Amino acid sequence: MDEIETRWLANRYGKNRFDHDVIPGDPYPYLQSLGVLAQVDQEVLEGREIRLTDAEVQHLQQYNELPPDAERRLGEDDGRNRMLVNAIGELDPGWPVLLFATSVDHAHLMAALLSLRGIAAKAISGNTEAGVRRHYVKQFKAGEIRVLTNYGVLTTGFDAPSVRALIIARPVYSRGLYQQMIGRGLRGPKNGGKEHCLIINVADNVAQYGGQLAFRGFEHLWRPWAGGRSTTP
Numbered sequence: 001m002d003e004i005e006t007r008w009l010a011n012r013y014g015k016n017r018f019d020h021d022v023i024p025g026d027p028y029p030y031l032q033s034l035g036v037l038a039q040v041d042q043e044v045l046e047g048r049e050i051r052l053t054d055a056e057v058q059h060l061q062q063y064n065e066l067p068p069d070a071e072r073r074l075g076e077d078d079g080r081n082r083m084l085v086n087a088i089g090e091l092d093p094g095w096p097v098l099l100f101a102t103s104v105d106h107a108h109l110m111a112a113l114l115s116l117r118g119i120a121a122k123a124i125s126g127n128t129e130a131g132v133r134r135h136y137v138k139q140f141k142a143g144e145i146r147v148l149t150n151y152g153v154l155t156t157g158f159d160a161p162s163v164r165a166l167i168i169a170r171p172v173y174s175r176g177l178y179q180q181m182i183g184r185g186l187r188g189p190k191n192g193g194k195e196h197c198l199i200i201n202v203a204d205n206v207a208q209y210g211g212q213l214a215f216r217g218f219e220h221l222w223r224p225w226a227g228g229r230s231t232t233p
Contacts, residue, residue: 028221035190038197040182040222044215045087047171047204048080057208064173066206068103071170074204075106084169085113087200088147095164095198096140099149100181102170107149110169114147121147124154158184161193171204171213178214182221 031037052060052070059067066074074080088097101107107123114121122136122145133153139145141160148154151170163185172178187193199222201215 032188035188035195037186037191038188038193039195040186041196041198042222043087043198043200045083045200045202047202048074048077049205049207050074051207052209057206060173060206060209060211064211065177066102066171066173070206071102072105074171075102075109080202081110081113084110084167084202085117088114088119088165088167089117091165091198093146095146096143096160096162097147097165097167098154098160098163098184099147099167100154100170100172101149101151104151106169107151110149111147114149119147120145121149123149125151126153128153154181154184160184161187161191163197164194165198165200167200167202168215169202171202171206173211173214175214175217178218182218 028037032039050070050073052067056067056070059065060070084099088099091097099107099110101110101123104123104125104127107125111121111123122139124133124136128136136145136148137158137160140148141162166182166185168178168181172181182199185197185199189195199215201213203213
């Protein structure tokens with residue numbers, strides 16, 4: 001990394017920087033023990049099996065992501081959407097929640113379904129006007145909106161330390177992208193956040209693809225959710 005960029009990044013965090021080998025072993029448990037990162041509870045909801053065309057399988061293998069049409073099909077699954085709404089409805093009503101949807105249309109659909117359930121929700125995406133997006137984020141941080149649903153816009157550059165639950169409803173195969181998503185909820189009490197964060201992963205299955213969803217590689221980060229449901233497949 002360029003030395004100027006390194007100094008800029010260090011200044012962003014009070015000139016505290018972690019270089020290689022500063023923390024022995026896995027840094028996550030260490031930073032959780034310090035309260036820099038939140039303790040993570042996890043729940044896995046059983047998703048759907050989806051079959052891809054040969055071209056879609058090729059897209060997944062090449063780009064390590066589901067093609068848009070496959071994501072759209074998942075987002076149109078009524079049973080899957082009811083499961084997501086019910087999972088959010090069973091959480092503490094005071095918890096701010098972020099939901100990562102499978103598509104822009106799915107983000108808007110989930111916000112509508114949650115609103116019909118009496119849960120204040122709004123959707124944002126890359127198509128949302130910047131002023132409207134800022135207004136929704138402000139309302140979310142103020143507790144006026146309980147759930148923000150989104151597609152592709154809150155993975156980076158979004159700061160809301162009060163987030164208490166993350167719903168990863170989009171199948172993610174990239175560890176880097178998944179890490180960016182869950183980072184929205186990992187700030188601990190020593191970092192302006194909270195002690196615990198719940199991550200709800202949806203375990204969809206692509207019939208013709210052997211790759212694992214990215215969340216399977218983060219087992220070291222969390223513990224099973226003890227909030228009253230046990231749905232881990």
